[in-house]
Amino acid sequence: MARESAHQLGTPISSLAGWVELLADRANDELGQRAVGHMAGDIERLERVAHRFERIGRPPQKEDLDVETILQRVTEYFRARVPTLSHTVQIALKTSGPLQVKGDPVLIEWAVEAVVKNAVDALAGRGGRILVEGERLPEGDIRVRVTDDGPGVPRDLRKRIFDAGFSTKERGWGIGLALARRIVAESHRGSLALLPSSRGARFEFIFPA
Ligand SMILES: Nc1ncnc2c1ncn2[C@@H]1O[C@H](COP(=O)(O)OP(=O)(O)OP(=O)(O)O)[C@@H](O)[C@H]1O
Ligand SMILES: [Mg+2]
Structure with missing residues (x-):
């Protein structure tokens, strides 16, 4: 279908x-x-x-890809679309590329986009900053962090945000994070988590070397 x-x-x-x-x-x-x-x-x-x-429903295609390129494309896309007048949303990208992993570029871009989109949503009507960071860890894993200084996720909801269908948005499907985690965990043996924080929200992807 x-x-x-x-x-x-x-x-x-x-x-x-x-x-x-x-x-x-x-x-x-x-x-x-x-x-x-x-x-x-x-x-x-x-x-x-x-x-x-x-x-969907096919085995992921594994190829050598550069996560930095994906992060550049996603941040550029949202930069061109966030409001710039009354409530400014700044999107910064910091990478220490190249960030090579084996994976499916279409799926990884989809997952990163879902998380950045949530940060943009969190800043809607108030403005703020989003920082997207990509780096290679000493063991060779690739780490991507998406941080925003919005309202954050209330403590009592943190366990549920990755559940399919869970949304606090009026028009939300509750699909973004469930899909992103499935892509990262099932298709790429990596992980996606919300890091504990007292202000804003920070999501972390790990793609194994
Ligand atoms: N950066 C963030 N700041 C605050 N809350 C967040 C953030 N990211 C996710 N959330 C919370 O997690 C919930 C689930 O996110 P998810 O992306 O799965 O669904 P959604 O954004 O509501 O809908 P959609 O299917 O359109 O993505 C959100 O409704 C929101 O409550
Ligand atoms: Mg979403």
């Missing part, structure tokens, strides 16, 4: 890409060019997201 949906998306997406290419030659002012650029970026993203569904 998921794979069929992905397949069905393919035709309109490539058609859209064709129309945008056509527009690119005709957009003759700066705003038009910018809009075309954004549209092309969103189409590329739609393509990537459609590919995610193909992976």
Whole structure:
């Protein structure tokens, strides 16, 4: 079912890409060019997201990949979309790359994005800072931390946030963290946890060397 949906998306997406290419030659002012650029970026993203569904129910593809590239892409994506006027959300990235792991880049990006998205959600309407850090630990494992200075997770809810269907958001599905942990733990023998903190929230991924 998921794979069929992905397949069905393919035709309109490539058609859209064709129309945008056509527009690119005709957009003759700066705003038009910018809009075309954004549209092309969103189409590329739609393509990537459609590919995610193909992976459901299949063994993950293992390849040599650089986590730093994934962190760059995810932070850039959210930076372009967080509000910048009244409540500023700053997203900083600190890496000591390259951060090579064996894994499925589509799935890992999905997991990291789910956690960063939650940090963005936590700062909605108030503003704040998000720090994404990637580093290689002395034993060779890759550690990724996502820290925000939002309200944090109340102590009595900390055990439940990884449960599928658990959400405190009006429009939340409660899928993000459950999916992210499944991707990291089951498909990559790694771990994803909420670290104890008295302020804000800090999530930690470990990908084994
Ligand atoms: N950075 C964070 N700060 C505060 N609370 C958080 C943070 N990340 C997760 N949570 C809590 O964990 C819950 C579960 O997160 P999860 O991503 O699984 O679902 P969701 O964000 O509510 O919905 P969605 O399926 O759209 O992701 C959230 O509803 C929220 O209460
Ligand atoms: Mg979420």
